[in-house]
Amino acid sequence: MRRFFTATALAAGLLAATAASAFAKTELTMYYPISVGGPLTKVIDGMIEGFEKENPEIDVKAVYAGNYDDTRVRVLSALKSGQPAQLSVLFSIDAYDLIEQDLIVPFDDVVKSDAEKAWLNGFYPALMANGRIEGKTWGVPFQRSTIVMYYNKDMFKEAGLDPEVPPKTWDEMVAVGKKLTKEGRYGLMVPSTGYPYWMFQCFAIQNGKELMSADGASVHFDDPAVIEALDFWKSLSVEQKISPTGLVEWGTLRQAFVQGQTAMMWHTTGNLTAVKKEAKFDFGVAELPAHKRPGSPTGGGNFYLFKSASEVERKAALKLIRYMTAPERAAEWSIATGYVGVSPAAYETEQLKAYGKAFPQALVARDQLKVAIAEFSTWDTARVREALNNAIQAALTGTKTPAEALKEAQATADQLLKPFKH
CATH class of the missing domain: 3.40.190.10 (Periplasmic binding protein-like II)
Known part of the structure; x- marks a missing residue:
């Protein structure tokens, strides 16, 4: 009788463990900076909420870490001390240093599907210039x-x-x-x-x-x-x-x-x-x-993927980056800040079309991309x-x-x- 109970308890325990692992969330930690005026952490928090609603299997901890330099210091110390960080927004110009320290992976290694490839090729070329090094894409534009x-x-x-x-x-x-x-x-x-x-x-x-x-x-x-x-x-x-x-x-x-x-x-x-x-x-x-x-x-910041992330975390991080750079979010972020909508598609959204019409000053930085370096x-x-x-x-x-x-x-x-x- 006792052996039967033990076997039943064991089976129940295994079932519970399987169920728990099936529903275990992928946890992501994302550091980001803000170097301009305005209560912008609220905008980021809103985007994260929207993402988690659409992707209940992913849990995102977004950490506002000060300006770009502060954020880089915090990210590097977190990675060195073994704290998890799967992605971050850092200076677009940090790419060389991050490659040198062997901390990031190129997006080309993570992007697999045709939809993902189309997304990676959908940004303004001038904004991709800092992220493309030695034939690979190491950074993706976000607040530019x-x-x-x-x-x-x-x-x-x-x-x-x-x-x-x-x-x-x-x-x-x-x-x-x-x-x-x-x-x-x-x-x-x-x-x-x-x-x-x-x-x-x-x-x-x-x-x-x-x-x-x-x-x-x-x-x-x-x-x-x-x-x-x-x-x-x-x-x-x-x-x-x-x-x-x-x-x-x-x-x-x-x-x-x-x-x-x-x-x-x-x-x-x-x-x-x-x-x-x-x-x-x-x-x-x-x-x-x-x-x-x-x-x-x-100028501004790019998304980077850290090498220390597992394959599952990397896929989830890519999903989050695609969500946050999608035309609707790029338009929302551009309106909230003044940053450039990172893709031509962002300027085709109804909200940015209407905003640009009412406030043409918002289109100047985009127009200047044609002569940008x-x-x-x-x-x-x-x-x-x-x-x-x-x-x-x-x-x-x-x-x-x-x-x-x-x-x-x-x-x-x-x-x-x-x-x-x-």
């Missing part, structure tokens, strides 16, 4: 931007300028900036803290030169066109006096613009919705002015970028001349990139 020029239309009118005609060239920007500058107000502010290299890329590409090679193994900091670009940026404050001398803070520039301390600013389109909510005046958004050519680097990124990218950031700030604060600063940065970068030369 270009740098645009915001301008105060009321101030344009007051200065006798046409508010519908923003400056289209460097020369026009300087001329307009002089008319807009007066006691207590600058004509133009360009941030030089936070991401100086990113803003500097604008000046360099507009002067006809990219800062790095396509393989991420060499840089062109000491090229005459690049030195000339930094000279021009510095001249905006020193000779032209349309910008503040010294450094302009990334983190407070949006407030400076909405408070009327500057008539124009260069900033990420990711701040567009915050400016729209905060500005008490009519403002315009324009593509950046051209010199030898027009152009802006792309990949954001600055190389092997050993953090240290190479630091050398460039230091050079830019030394030149803008007058510690060194642009030529001296960039030549030093070039020497540092050459040393750091030596191991990666093919």
Whole structure:
């Protein structure tokens, strides 16, 4: 009798275990940053809720981890200490470092079906440039931007300028900036803290030169066109006096613009919705002015898949990434932030069509993608970028001349990139 009970209990236990494993949820931990204004964690939480409703077998823990740098630090320490993390949104320019540390897998290894392949090929090519390295796709666009020029239309009118005609060239920007500058107000502010290299890329590409090679193994900091670009940026404050001398803070520039301390600013389109909510005046958004050519680097964050995830977790993570980059969510995220809808399909959704019609400023960053370049990124990218950031700030604060600063940065970068030369 006792043996019968034992056998029955054992069978029941096995059945319960089988049932539990059949209903065991795949758990995902996703880290993400936010580097622009607005209560955006709520938007992400809403997307995660929608995903879990559609996929009850997957449980997602979305962890807001601060700005991009904070998020990278948190993710790397979590992975090193053995805490599970299957996916994350990190800087699109982190790809080289993540590959070097052998932390991520290319999407090409996970994407199998025709639908998945079509999805992977559905993003704007300019937004894929940072994620495609050595023939593989390591990052997929999520919160992506270009740098645009915001301008105060009321101030344009007051200065006798046409508010519908923003400056289209460097020369026009300087001329307009002089008319807009007066006691207590600058004509133009360009941030030089936070991401100086990113803003500097604008000046360099507009002067006809990219800062790095396509393989991420060499840089062109000491090229005459690049030195000339930094000279021009510095001249905006020193000779032209349309910008503040010294450094302009990334983190407070949006407030400076909405408070009327500057008539124009260069900033990420990711701040567009915050400016729209905060500005008490009519403002315009324009593509950046051209010199030898027009152009802006792309920016922002990509999704990455971590190598430590199991095959089941990887499939679930891919499902989540596809959900969050689907046209409807890309449209929702673009409207909530100002970031670019990551695929042409996002702009075909009813909501983004209607929004673009009512608020055409929302389409400027997308239109600028046709002249956009990949954001600055190389092997050993953090240290190479630091050398460039230091050079830019030394030149803008007058510690060194642009030529001296960039030549030093070039020497540092050459040393750091030596191991990666093919």
